[in-house]
Structure formats: structure tokens, C-alpha cells
Amino acid sequence: MPHNSARCRSNCPINFVLETFGDKWTLLIVRDLLFHGKRHYGEFLASDEQISTNILADRLQRLERDGVVEKQADPSHGSKVIYRLTQKGRELLPIMLEITAWSGKHDSRTNVPKAFLKQLAKDRPRLAAQILDSLDETEKG
Amino acid sequence: MPHNSARCRSNCPINFVLETFGDKWTLLIVRDLLFHGKRHYGEFLASDEQISTNILADRLQRLERDGVVEKQADPSHGSKVIYRLTQKGRELLPIMLEITAWSGKHDSRTNVPKAFLKQLAKDRPRLAAQILDSLDETEKG
DNA sequence: CGCCGGCACTTGCATTTCGCAAGCGCTGCT
DNA sequence: AGCAGCGCTTGCGAAATGCAAGTGCCGGCG
Structure with missing residues (x-):
């Protein structure tokens, strides 16, 4: 959660979303999850905007930390990971x-x-x- | 307009707003204009989140270029400038x-x-x- | 008329983040 | 046993950011 971090800037609601989504990439991941049914790392990587792999890894980790996304092993394929939106993310x-x-x-x-x-x-x-x-x-x- | 720039990444609507608002500061300026009645450079500078002056100047210029904000001289005080939202910005x-x-x-x-x-x-x-x-x-x- | 303060920026420089490419480690398949 | 796919890490040059100081213009006051 942004406000738990040291660098919280204010308690304004606009600022609150910016602490999590205030960059050029994070909301694109949410879009892929919400509108395009994407769930795998490689699928996010393949989107039109061409996110680079280190940024993607970083943003997924932040989204998970902020409770927007959750991560689980793919039961049908051991080396795959499934990302999905939490309720907070769906909202x-x-x-x-x-x-x-x-x-x-x-x-x-x-x-x-x-x-x-x-x-x-x-x-x-x-x-x-x-x-x-x-x-x-x-x-x- | 983002799509007129060389670095347009896609025609996705989510990406479109990110091209203009995808950073930690731009939307705070919009907030100040929309909710707090701020119009002057110094007022934006005084917000809780402590934007630095070079970033503020840069963002105001981009907002103006993207048609979200317009700039005019303050008739009552020559060295002051008034920033206001355009219709597009109000929307x-x-x-x-x-x-x-x-x-x-x-x-x-x-x-x-x-x-x-x-x-x-x-x-x-x-x-x-x-x-x-x-x-x-x-x-x- | 000249100086001073307020206001809107600009500039310079250290620090941080980003973007790109290559590589690593684990898994399942053959 | 070896190879390919997948998720992720690492290294490094380039760009963006944050901070502090400075510039130029205008209005007001003595």
C-alpha cells in the first residue's frame, strides 16, 4: 500500500492512485488483465506497446504488493505463472x-x-x- | 496530441491518456485546477506533494500542447499568468x-x-x- | 527615477529510473 | 540426456527527475 511506504506524498485520493499507477506502464497491465483476458507474463510482454521485461517484472511485483494483482502457479503447467486481478483490481x-x-x-x-x-x-x-x-x-x- | 508525436505507442484508449497523464505529477495539476480552484503557478507549487519548479513548468507546457490547459495573462496583474482547463480538460x-x-x-x-x-x-x-x-x-x- | 519584492520560469548538476540486450534457472517434453 | 519454453535477473548507457540557485519581467513605493 502506498501510504505504508516511506515516500507517501499526501492523503489525496488522486495522489493515492498515482502512487500505484502513476507511470506509463502499470495501467496497461491492468488493461490486459481486465479487457484482454491475459494472465501470463509472456502475454503482457507481447502487447502492442512493447514493455520491456525488467519493467514488467517490477510492475507486477508492485501490483501484487499493493493488492491489485495476485500471482499463482499454473496447475496445468509448472513453469507458468498465472496473474489475476484481485477484487480491488477489478474495481x-x-x-x-x-x-x-x-x-x-x-x-x-x-x-x-x-x-x-x-x-x-x-x-x-x-x-x-x-x-x-x-x-x-x-x-x- | 500524443498521436501526433513520434513516440506514439498504440491507439489504445488507455494508452492515449497515459501519453499525457502517465506520470506522478500531471494529474495533480489537473486536480488543483478542477477541485481546488487554483490558477497560478505559485499555487500549484504550494500543493502538499511538493512538485519541483522545473517539473511543473514542463508539465504545464505539455498540458497546454495537448489542449488540456490554456494559458493567459492575468489582466489584473501583469507579471501573473492564469492557467485554466479547456473543455477537454473539464471533461x-x-x-x-x-x-x-x-x-x-x-x-x-x-x-x-x-x-x-x-x-x-x-x-x-x-x-x-x-x-x-x-x-x-x-x-x- | 530607482530599488525591491513577487512571480514565473530556467539552468546546472547529482541521483534515480528507464530501455535494451543478454543471460540464468527451472520445468516439461522427447 | 538434451533441448525448448517460460519467467525473471543483470549490466550498462540514456533519459528523466529532484534539488537549489539564478534570471528576467512587472508593479509598487519612496
Whole structure:
């Protein structure tokens, strides 16, 4: 937890998320976990933005320490590791959706499908529930 | 705009906001503009988190370049400068409110008043409207 | 008219973080 | 027994950050 660390800067809620997510990479890992069903180290490494392996290892460790992500051995494959969001991590979804809406509006080159933005505007709770459901599916399978 | 820069990493909406806000400081400036009615360089400098002056100058310049903030001379005091959010910047409010809600829930030492969180849960559009109104007030006065 | 204080930056330099490439250790498969 | 895949570590040059001091402009006051 940020506030347990020595370098806590304030108790402002904006600052609180910045202590964990205030860099160019951490939120991309959350995105991959939440929207893209990724669970393995190599999958994060393969994302478009090309995170380097040392940074990835560092960020996963921080996310785990901050209670956003948990790590477990892959039962079906001993040398693999499964990363998944905790409940706290899943609760980032509303933030992620607001971010998507904002970028959808202000980024002329966005890759967000129009249909997704429409659904976001029309019935956000339902969309959120669908995303969490499909995440559960992924984690079961 | 991030995508006009050479170092654009992808067209993902999450990445889009990270290109502008992906560091430990930028969003604190937005917070000060949006929630605390700050407009002057020296006011940002005085915030709890103690941003250093060279970083502040750099971030304000980037925010202006990205169309989130605009800069104008203070008519009442020639050596002062007024910074204000553009419409695009004001539209960050929903993101900021979601962040506040998340931190309010997960940060045991948060300084967010309980009443604020309640209002956030109960009638968010109204709260958002109030915040924007009081921002208009500040900018008029 | 000249000086002084406030304000918005700039500059220089030490420290930290990042980015890239190579390598390591363990596991399962053949 | 050997090899390939996977998660992660290490080393090093480059870039970003943090800190402190300095610069230039404006307004106010004597």
C-alpha cells in the first residue's frame, strides 16, 4: 500500500492512485488483465506497446504488493505463472471505462469501436457486468 | 496530441491518456485546477506533494500542447499568468470522480470526506454539475 | 527615477529510473 | 540426456527527475 511506504506524498485520493499507477506502464497491465483476458507474463510482454521485461517484472511485483494483482502457479503447467486481478483490481473497471470514453471522444485515431462507445453511453452498468462476466469465464477456462 | 508525436505507442484508449497523464505529477495539476480552484503557478507549487519548479513548468507546457490547459495573462496583474482547463480538460471530471471513489474505498487514510463519498454514490451527475459550477464561479471572480 | 519584492520560469548538476540486450534457472517434453 | 519454453535477473548507457540557485519581467513605493 502506498501510504505504508516511506515516500507517501499526501492523503489525496488522486495522489493515492498515482502512487500505484502513476507511470506509463502499470495501467496497461491492468488493461490486459481486465479487457484482454491475459494472465501470463509472456502475454503482457507481447502487447502492442512493447514493455520491456525488467519493467514488467517490477510492475507486477508492485501490483501484487499493493493488492491489485495476485500471482499463482499454473496447475496445468509448472513453469507458468498465472496473474489475476484481485477484487480491488477489478474495481478499477469504472475508472478504465471513463478513460475509454474520454479517449474515444478526444483521440481522433482511437481504436475503440463506435459500438462500444455507444453501449458505454447507453447502459454502462450492463456493459461493466458483461466485462466482468467474461473475465470470470476466462478465469474458469 | 500524443498521436501526433513520434513516440506514439498504440491507439489504445488507455494508452492515449497515459501519453499525457502517465506520470506522478500531471494529474495533480489537473486536480488543483478542477477541485481546488487554483490558477497560478505559485499555487500549484504550494500543493502538499511538493512538485519541483522545473517539473511543473514542463508539465504545464505539455498540458497546454495537448489542449488540456490554456494559458493567459492575468489582466489584473501583469507579471501573473492564469492557467485554466479547456473543455477537454473539464471533461476529465468523471475520471477524477471515479478515481476519488476508488481511493475513498481502498485507502484507509484517505482525506476524502465521508459526505463527499456519499454524495458521489447517491447522485453523481448532480455532484459533477456542482463542481463545474463552482469552477465557473472561481473563473469569473 | 530607482530599488525591491513577487512571480514565473530556467539552468546546472547529482541521483534515480528507464530501455535494451543478454543471460540464468527451472520445468516439461522427447 | 538434451533441448525448448517460460519467467525473471543483470549490466550498462540514456533519459528523466529532484534539488537549489539564478534570471528576467512587472508593479509598487519612496
